[in-house]
Amino acid sequence: xxxxxxxxxxxxxxIEALCTDKKGRYVDATxxxxxxxxxxxxxLSNEAEVLGLDRDPQAISVGKALAKEDARFSIxxxxxxxITDAVEDKGWPNLTGIGFDLGVSSPQLDQAERxxxxxxxxxxxxxxxxxxxxxLSEKLKKVxxxxxxxxxxxxxxxxxxGRIARSILNALHQGGMNTTQDLExxxxxxxxxxxxxxGAHPATRTFQALxxxxxxxxxxxxxxxQASMKLLQTGGRLVxxxxxxxxDRRIRDLIEKQVNGCVCPREFPMCACGFKPTxxxxxxxxxxxxxxxxxxxxxxxSAMLRVAEKLSET
Numbered sequence: 001x002x003x004x005x006x007x008x009x010x011x012x013x014x015i016e017a018l019c020t021d022k023k024g025r026y027v028d029a030t031x032x033x034x035x036x037x038x039x040x041x042x043x044l045s046n047e048a049e050v051l052g053l054d055r056d057p058q059a060i061s062v063g064k065a066l067a068k069e070d071a072r073f074s075i076x077x078x079x080x081x082x083i084t085d086a087v088e089d090k091g092w093p094n095l096t097g098i099g100f101d102l103g104v105s106s107p108q109l110d111q112a113e114r115x116x117x118x119x120x121x122x123x124x125x126x127x128x129x130x131x132x133x134x135x136l137s138e139k140l141k142k143v144x145x146x147x148x149x150x151x152x153x154x155x156x157x158x159x160x161x162g163r164i165a166r167s168i169l170n171a172l173h174q175g176g177m178n179t180t181q182d183l184e185x186x187x188x189x190x191x192x193x194x195x196x197x198x199g200a201h202p203a204t205r206t207f208q209a210l211x212x213x214x215x216x217x218x219x220x221x222x223x224x225x226q227a228s229m230k231l232l233q234t235g236g237r238l239v240x241x242x243x244x245x246x247x248d249r250r251i252r253d254l255i256e257k258q259v260n261g262c263v264c265p266r267e268f269p270m271c272a273c274g275f276k277p278t279x280x281x282x283x284x285x286x287x288x289x290x291x292x293x294x295x296x297x298x299x300x301x302s303a304m305l306r307v308a309e310k311l312s313e314t
Contacts, residue, residue, distance in 0.1 A: 008035030009300040010241055013287050014099065015039050017307040018239040023047040024096025027087065027231075029080040029224060031059050034066055036101055041070055048072055053086055055079040055129040079129075081223035087231055094233030100224070100240040102247055103299070104211065116211060118184035118203040124177070126214040136214050140177070145169055155218070155246055156209030164190040164206055183207070208244060218250060225254045229279055232310035237282065243302045248286060255279055255308045283307035 008014070014036060018026065022045040028037045031052035040050055052063050052075040063075030076086040080100065087095065104116055115125035115136065124137035140148075145165050153161035167190035171177040177186065187203035188196060196202055212218060228238050238255070242248045258279040262271050286304035294301050 007297045007299070008039065009101070009103065009293070009297060009303045010287060010289060010305045011036070011039055013305055014101075014239055014241065015043050017282065017305070018097040018099050018237055019043045020235070020237055021048075021096045024049075025092050025094075026050045026096055027083060027098045027228075028052045029083055029098055029228070030054065030101045031063050031075060032056075032101065033059065034062050036099060037063075037066070037073065040099075041072060044072070046072070049092075050074075051076065051086065051090060051092075053078055053080050053083060055132075057129065057131075079220055081220045081227070083224055084227045084231065095231050095236055096233060097237040097239065098228045098232065102217070102221070102241060103243045103303070112180075115180050116207070118180055118187070118201065118207050121179050121181040124180065124183065126211045128215050133214065133216070136210055137178075139214060140168065140172055143169075151213045152206050152209045154209070155212040155244075156205035157245055158205040158209065160191055160195075161206075166190075180207075212247075218246070221247065221250055222254065225251060229255070229258055229308075229310065234310055234312045236310045238279075238308045238310075239305065240307075241303055241305045243304070248304045248306070251306060252284075255281070255306070259308070278311055279308045280311055281307070282309050 019040055022043070024044070026040060026044075026048070028040065028050060031037055031054040034052070037050060037052050044050070050073045052073065054060055054063065054075065055078060060075060060077050067073050067075055074090070076089070078086050083098070112120035112122035115122045123135070124140070125135040127133050127135055143151075148169065149161045149165035152158045152165055158164060164187055167186045168177065168183065171182065171186050176182060184203045187206045191202035225238070225240070232238060240251050242251055259277050259281055261277070262273055262275040264271050264273050283306055286306055289300035289303055
């Protein structure tokens with residue numbers, strides 16, 4: 001049941017880093033349309049088990065279909081911050097590997113009604129789960145210009161965040177902000193003319209930032225990464241693909257705190273704080289897509305993959 005509308009990024013390094021034991025227990029914490037999960041199942045033995053997590057009802061439907069085809073797989077309807085409860089419900093004591101792909105899936109972008117894409121006219125929604133949270137249209141009614149600029153700057157790395165935030169709220173108050181097409185148009189014209197046709201589309205970073213904001217993705221990452229490091233068995237791997245520098249820094253810092261979290265002053269001859277590392281880096285410098293992959297799948301251009309391994313806590 002491979003979804004050919006979606007190509008998994010960094011597939012080979014992801015699977016090689018994650019699937020270290022063919023008989024192990026694994027979690028795909030961002031099931032999406034199952035691309036990475038299916039590659040995991042192909043790489044594992046008949047004794048392995050894989051649990052998928054997702055909060056997108058359409059992803060859950062795909063996951064249930066896969067579970068009918070392959071008894072090694074099951075799926076749970078939850079955001080990835082709920083990983084601890086999902087694993088406890090399975091009765092799994094420790095995990096061999098946990099993987100995250102933090103990007104939006106191609107089918108989500110292709111469906112105008114989801115509101116993720118500036119290429120299609122759709123509602124100002126952007127929720128991963130229509131049954132929870134507030135759509136973008138409601139959140140924009142309650143945010144100040146400075147707060148919105150901070151969201152766009154911090155979550156999107158947008159250098160013209162202030163101009164774009166001001167233009168968005170002006171358009172909203174004038175009744176001209178009703179669809180993703182309206183939002184795209186505002187982002188385009190809020191960008192200086194000389195910058196509109198260089199690099200990515202002027203709306204790219206803003207749409208990314210607003211999606212992260214609507215779905216509270218940064219707090220989700222904090223909770224999920226910290227929980228995942230506790231759930232791994234000794235030697236278990238945490239493998240994470242992110243798509244922008246803010247996410248990547250957040251992940252790096254959370255893991256680094258468990259790798260090298262000593263708080264003693266540098267002048268101390270030896271550690272006196274008692275810190276003991278619980279993780280080690282397998283791949284601290286992010287793995288990036290090759291030129292060939294980027295040509296075949298432009299979405300992989302911004303992908304960054306980091307790998308860490310659980311140490312013995314004894």
